[in-house]
Amino acid sequence: MTRPTPKAIKATAEIAGISVDEETATRISNSIGPAFEGFAAIAGTLPFDLEPSLFVLAQTAKVAK
Template identity: 70%
Template sequence: MTRPSAKEIKAMADVAGVPVDNEVAARIANSIGPAFEGFAPIAGTLPFDLEPATFLLMHAPKVAK
């Protein structure tokens, strides 16, 4: 988990259909960067990080037939 650059933000926004200019992409990168740095020490250690789509499935009660 690394701090995203303005270039990466711009590319992700374009793919999502929300085009932004370079200045806005730089502001977004600067504002979310500290969050990425704060979570870096625990990135990949949480069960939810492994596969978000199966997290709830694995924690749901099993039904016997």
């Protein structure tokens, strides 16, 4: 997990249909960068069932004995 660059922010925004200029992309990168750096130490170590898209599946799964 690496800190997103302004170039990556701009590309992601364009894919989402939002146009951002270079200054805005830089501000976004600078504001969310510390969160990426904070989680870098545990990146890839969380149990797979904590992944948000599987939340409903994990909550409705029956436990086998």
